[in-house]
Amino acid sequence: MSKGDTPDSTDSIAGPSGDAIDVDGEPPELEAKELTLSYEPGKPVVELDRLTVPAGEVTALVGPNGSGKSTLLKSMNAELNPEDGTVYFDGRDVKQYGTTELAQQLGLLSQQNTAPASTTVRELAAHGRYPHRGFFDSLSEGDERAIDRALERVGVDDIADRPVGGLSGGQQQLAWLAMTFAQETDALLLDEPTTFLDLHHQLRVLRAARELNEERGVTVCVVLHDIGQAARFADNLIALRDGTPYEWGPPDEVVTPDLLEDVFGVEAEVGFGPEGPTIVPRRPVEDD
Numbered sequence: 001m002s003k004g005d006t007p008d009s010t011d012s013i014a015g016p017s018g019d020a021i022d023v024d025g026e027p028p029e030l031e032a033k034e035l036t037l038s039y040e041p042g043k044p045v046v047e048l049d050r051l052t053v054p055a056g057e058v059t060a061l062v063g064p065n066g067s068g069k070s071t072l073l074k075s076m077n078a079e080l081n082p083e084d085g086t087v088y089f090d091g092r093d094v095k096q097y098g099t100t101e102l103a104q105q106l107g108l109l110s111q112q113n114t115a116p117a118s119t120t121v122r123e124l125a126a127h128g129r130y131p132h133r134g135f136f137d138s139l140s141e142g143d144e145r146a147i148d149r150a151l152e153r154v155g156v157d158d159i160a161d162r163p164v165g166g167l168s169g170g171q172q173q174l175a176w177l178a179m180t181f182a183q184e185t186d187a188l189l190l191d192e193p194t195t196f197l198d199l200h201h202q203l204r205v206l207r208a209a210r211e212l213n214e215e216r217g218v219t220v221c222v223v224l225h226d227i228g229q230a231a232r233f234a235d236n237l238i239a240l241r242d243g244t245p246y247e248w249g250p251p252d253e254v255v256t257p258d259l260l261e262d263v264f265g266v267e268a269e270v271g272f273g274p275e276g277p278t279i280v281p282r283r284p285v286e287d288d
Contacts, residue, residue: 026055026056027055027056027186027187027217027218027219028055028089028090028105028106028186028187028219029052029053029054029055029088029090029091029219030052030053030076030087030088030089030187030219030221031050031051031052031053031087031088032048032050032051032052032072032075032076032085032086032087032088033049033050033085033086033088034049034050034084034085034086035047035048035051035075035082035084035085035086035087036082036083036084036085037068037071037072037074037075037080037082037083037243038083039071039080041083044083044243045068045071045243046068046071046072046075046240046243046244047243047244048243048244048245051072051238051245051248053076053219053221053236053238054219054235054236055219056213056217056218056219057213057219057220057235057236058209058210058213058220058222058233058234058235058236059220059221059222059234059235059236059237059238060221060222060223060224060230060231060233060234060236060237060238061073061221061222061223061224061238061240062223062224062225062227062230062237062238062239062240062263063239063240063241063246063263063264064241064263064264064265067240067241067242067243067263068240068242068243068244069223069240070111070191070192070223071243072240073108073189073191073221073223075087075094076089076094076106076189076221077094077102077106077108077189078094078095078097078102081095089102089105089106089187090105100131103130103131103183103185104131104132104183104185105185105186105187106185106186106187106188106189107128107180107181107183107185107187107188107189108180108188108189108190108191109176109177109180109188109189109190109191109193110191111191111192111195113176115164116164116165117163117164117165117166118163118165119163119164119165120160120161120162120163120164121151121156121159121160121161121162121164121167121175121178122147122151122160122161124164124175124176124178124179125147125150125151125160125175125178125179125181125182126139126143126147126179126182127179127182128146128147128150128178128179128180128181128182128183128184129143129146129147129182129183131183132183132184146182146184147178147182149181149182149184150178150179150181150182150184151178153178153181153208153211153212154174154175154177154178154181154204154208155174155204155208156171156174156175156178159171169196169197170197170198170200170201170204171201173193173197173201173205174201174204174205174208177190177193177205177208177209181208181212185218186218186219187218187219187220187221188209188212188218188219188220188221188222189221189222190209190220190221190222190223191222191223192223192224192225193205193206193209193222194206194224194225194226194229195225202229206229206233209222210233222234227239227255227260227264227279228277228278228279230251231251231254231255231276231277231279232251232275232276232277234251235250236248236249236250236251237249237250237251237254237255239254239259239263240263241262241263246259246262246263247259251276251277252272252276252277255270255277255279256270257269257270260279260281261285265284265285265286266281266282266283266284266285267281267282267283267284267285268280268281268282269282
């Protein structure tokens with residue numbers, strides 16, 4: 001697939017076991033056009049003509065530190081207003097959504113999260129239900145079932161009553177992921193969800209997101225540092241260099257020795273197996 005092509009959307013979405021999930025038509029697509037993102041006027045961090053996160057698929061944003069991955073994700077969640085251009089969610093300017101309306105449809109797991117140490121895992125997951133109920137409303141039976149589903153999917157149902165402050169870093173990240181999943185949105189943004197986690201917890205986080213995509217057709221956009229891991233996990237890769245898309249499309253087409261050298265500054269060999277590209281780094285190119 002060449003740049004600009006968008007895979008076909010999922011035709012239908014099957015709800016998980018338990019309550020049916022009400023989804024209007026197709027899963028949502030995220031798209032940016034003529035986009036400039038800056039933290040200071042006139043100093044762009046991200047500049048692009050067009051970029052698409054295909055509906056109902058898993059897309060990974062990859063690139064070196066400072067390439068604009070997290071900045072781009074913030075614009076998708078309306079946390080950062082573009083200096084120029086527009087981000088569309090489900091065909092509508094993301095700035096046109098109210099905060100609650102957007103949170104009902106788009107979930108975000110940020111890099112940095114804090115909660116009182118005494119908060120239990122279940123209480124934390126319950127925060128994901130706030131967009132779906134009134135400020136003073138108690139949790140409904142439907143809310144409780146959504147929380148149960150999220151805790152089970154992420155694999156923290158057995159520690160649901162434990163305080164978050166007493167958990168390992170990996171367990172805490174899974175608890176925050178459960179909160180995001182409890183929103184039961186049609187799209188998810190995950191900002192470096194595996195950073196600082198051991199391999200076991202990295203795989204649990206990625207597997208939970210993939211299963212949610214496969215079972216409900218949820219559109220997932222995730223920032224990952226490990227391009228090899230991203231290539232095995234995602235349907236599509238968007239490689240950023242200096243705030244601009246270098247290449248995007250299926251991993252088998254995107255991951256090449258040239259990309260690894262130009263974007264990541266690494267000389268590497270690329271092979272292809274049943275689970276996607278395999279990468280064998282050899283040396284940093286600046287050593288030449």
